[in-house]
Amino acid sequence: MTDASILVVDDDAGIRTVVSQALRREGHRVSTAATLAQLRAELAVAVPDVLVTDVVLPDGDGLESAAALQAEHPDLPIIVLSAQNTLTTAVRANEAGAFEYLPKPFDLDALALAVRGALARRSSAPVETGEAIDATLPLIGRSPAMQDVYRIIARVVSSDLTVLISGESGTGKELVARALHDLGPRRAAPFIALNMAAIPRELIEAELFGHERGAFTGAAQRVAGKFEQAAGGTLFLDEIGDMPMEAQTRLLRVLQSGEFTTVGGARTIRSDVRIVAATNRDLAALVQAGGFREDLFYRLNVVPVALPALRERRQDVALLARHFLNRAAEEGLPRRSLGPEAIASLEAHDWPGNVRELENLMRRCAVLGRDDRIGAEELRAAIGEGGRAIAVAEAPDAIDAAVRAFLRRLANDTPQALDDGTLYDRVIAEVERPLIEAMLERHGNNQLRAARALGINRNTLRKRLDLLAIEPGAVRAPGR
Known part of the structure; x- marks a missing residue:
């Protein structure tokens, strides 16, 4: 749609000039205003096809004005520009009914694209406004990469769409999940988190769906699972890539039908939760390798949110x-x-x-x-x-050094021990600690993963930790 009328509101004359020139090059008719008062005066004469407005204006808040304008002119698309480029601003813009939110400094091509999109959808239904949100910032960052994350969150926060958050360890995946919950309509209900990598494989289904008394050895009473505990709220499934295949099948069934039964139970329970999942693994590659169900991947990956590593947003x-x-x-x-x-x-x-x-x-x-x-x-x-206790690449050198140092001590202190038939066991005991610590560090203090890497079961690892007096939480791990 060319020859459309665009009203640009910004108290910065330079921005008004640059934006006006760019939109006129697109073939649009552009008028400008520097204050809310001038905006109202322009609207009294004619309602434009698209409104482009700043948030902070000399005589008021552009977002509050946008919400009122949406009520008066439900067909008017509003594009919000803001130097207050936080998650809160993005969500407020969405709640005010804005068609698009662009953080300053913005790309003129992105603005032109947003205007074209607004014109194409000019007759679409307005977004309902929501109650004001707390100004507390659940996520921090003004980089373009984080602005992309904010925009996705703002668009889906009011829905029940399933979200899959991906990113390296320590990037803030749980913070995103909590933001989706705390800023959304389910905020008054529970937020329940479950780390799949921290639960023994045989207990995951009971943790998710609960169990009845006598369902298995040790089940002395009925216990509600995380789906029941999160009723009406959000269930955050962290490290979803570590979920066993049999549990994946049951989770898929719940996502498809919205119903589940407890382990050992017969009564069907209706699920009323929003699912947010997270992973630091490449689930698509895991699907190709046969380690993750393809149909479950597509059920979870309705709205993907990719969190950037901190090295990819150094300006933050x-x-x-x-x-x-x-x-x-x-x-x-x-x-x-x-x-x-x-x-x-x-x-x-x-x-x-x-x-x-x-x-x-x-x-x-x-x-x-x-x-x-x-x-x-x-x-x-x-x-x-605060660096890594034993870097993975350095682990062999560290273990080699530990063995040589131990042999030197034996030769100096108890040379007879070198020939008494106990040397193998003594050396294994000496290097076991740095080996276990290296694997715990490599896998972020996750005992299940460390045990798998060592080729032992988790119970054996726990016994060795107790025997060696190693506190897993005290092992320094990347990002922990």
Whole structure:
């Protein structure tokens, strides 16, 4: 639709000029306004085909005005521009009925595309407005990659569509799941999270669907599963790629029919939950390898949300670091700040543990630092101290060093032990600790995965942890 009328509202004259020129090149007629008062005056004369408006205007809030305009002119598509490029702004824009939300600085081609889309859908039904949301930010970041995430969340937050969140460990997948719950219509109901990798395979179905008394050995009473516990709310299935195939079959059946039965039960229970799943694995590749059901993958992947690694949004690092330092201070830790060189060091780091690693580093600096301001040298030292206990690539060298050091000690202290027939068992006992710690570290302290990598069952691993007095949570893992 060419020769459409576009009204651009922004108090920045430069933005009004640039946007007007770009839209006129598209063949549209453009008028402008700098305030809400001028906007109302323009609307009194004629309603445009599309309204493009800033949020913060000299005489009021553009989003509040957008909500009122949607009620008065339900066919008017509104495109919101904002320098307050947070998740809250994206959701508010969606709730106000905006057709599109573009964070500043925006790409003119993206704006032109949004205008074309708005014109094409000009007769579509308006989005219902919702109640105001809390201004607390569940996610932080102003990078383009995070803005894409915000826009997806804003569009699906009010629906019950199933969402599949993918991303490396420590990128904030549970935060996205909680944002979908806390900002959506199910916010008053429970948010229940279940980590598939942390549950023994034989217990996953009972955890999900509950069990009846006597359903299996040790089932002394009826226990509600996570589907029942989350009734009316959101069920977050973390590490969905580690779900056993038999449990995948039952989950698929629930997603298809909306009904389930407890383990050992006969009564059909209606499921009333929103499913949000997350994985740090490539589920499509897992499907090809036969490790994940293809039909379940498509059931879960209705709305995909791909979270960027922190190294892919370095411009957010300083913002996040300051946020974590402020949070640490609010919790009673010393208040500290970052110098320019420290920020440069943070932005240069690759962050294998992503946001979680950054948060832990800032807490460590808050506790251990001596000065009010964190310097680059102190920061580099803290990164080194908080690095991986035994890097996976270094694990063989670490074990080799442990064996050689042990043999030297034996030769010096008890040389007879080298020939008494116990050497093999002694060496195995000596290297077992660094080996187990290396595998726990590699798999993010996940005992089930570490046990699989070692070729032992989980119960055996637990016994070895107890015997060796290893506390899994104390093993430093990437992003933990």
